[in-house]
Amino acid sequence: MTTPADHPKLAEYARKLRWALSALPEAERDGIVAEMRSHVLDRLDAGGTVEQALAALGPAEDYARSFHDAYTVTTAISSRRLPQLISALLHNVARSAAVAAAALVIFIAWAIAAVSVYLAALKLSDPAHVGLWRGENFEFIGIIDDPSTGQELLGPWLPAIALVFILIAWGLTHILGVWALRRLPRQR
Amino acid sequence: MTGDAKSPKGARRGESRRAQLIKGVLDLALLCILKERPHYGLEILQRMNEEAELDVADGTIYPLLHRMEASGFVSAEWRIEGDQARPRKYYALTPSGVAELKSLSADWRTLSTRMNALIDKSKP
Incomplete structure (x- = not known):
């Protein structure tokens, strides 16, 4: 039986997100993908569907870009x-x-x-x-x-x-x- | 067409203006929510949208949380609370975050007082 966590669209989104985040360190990448999964499952608990939850996050590439930009800037500022x-x-x-x-x-x-x-x-x-x-x-x-x-x-x-x-x-x-x-x- | 507030174009402009204004207060709203207790992402999102009606998109909250974490204003940890079936990432305010909240709150109060005075003056 397929659980929500194994939903093919969620797996595909996670794969695209991981790929789009490839410039980030692995631990950072894993954390973002795990949190995205957790968020989608929370949305399902609240009565939504996987499709709705993923649509609300936006395309994986755009979602990844906002992390990438934030990471690049904050890393530059903190590391100097x-x-x-x-x-x-x-x-x-x-x-x-x-x-x-x-x-x-x-x-x-x-x-x-x-x-x-x-x-x-x-x-x-x-x-x-x-x-x-x-x-x-x-x-x-x-x-x-x-x-x-x-x-x-x-x-x-x-x-x-x-x-x-x-x-x-x-x-x-x-x-x-x-x-x-x-x-x-x-x-x- | 000038796009008054009642036309679709005017409404879109209004939404865009509102979105720009909201962007500026997201940090403050987030720090206020976390001051009470640690929250996980969806909880923060729901409080921002239901209590403050900020209309924040799901894809906005996590990059913001990561940025605040990288800046040292919030800390995060995965944990299972109460009867939850799975772990969630909880965000809490750090001492730097408390200081940032104090500073942003003061800025916000000063700005809103001045803007309210300006708006009041412009009333017919």
Whole structure:
């Protein structure tokens, strides 16, 4: 005899939900599927049908997406780890002006940091031609063809400056990232 | 067509507006319900819809509970209560949740007082 817990539509929904939640850790996934089953059985106890209970939850893919979004954002905020924060920001950039603005500022900060690291690496390999140069008609940071035409202003500080830019980008990612993700509107 | 409140389009707009307003108070409603005692998902849903008439969809409550759990405002455990035939996942308020409830309640009271004053002023 088939019990409500073995109902084919419930089993199919559980399978689709599990599949749609595949990006989440297994324990999290198992918990969500078990709770969905428990909810459907509670609905049956209250006099509904499996079909009605599943329809009220919505398509398995949509239901899974709301967990996935919540999990991505809350994990990023609670862990405060750089990859999670950046990933959560990029996934939600279209959902909030605060996230879009934060992502833009963070992108610019990391771009500046990347350029400064590149120049610091060049400085280590070619100290005579790389630096912050000032001449009669020019001032720039980068590589000069003829060092005798200008004066190098940074000396050995370029790697230290690159480190400062990295720290600024890292700090902005944490502060702005968490700030923006906390202001995300809920989807469901 | 401008979609007044009595037309189908107007009614849909009204529902959408109401849904947006409700989204903002779900956290507060959930914390209020859990302040009394631990509840399981369907119980919370029924109280939100029957007592507060929030019209919350079944698929909304569990992601919300998981988010609140991940934020540390609620804790959850599977257990069998009384004469239940199977375990259910019960959610309870944590000390952080109590603090969050206090903060959200204060925000809500301030906002509703100001909005009521504004609405009263706009009355003809």
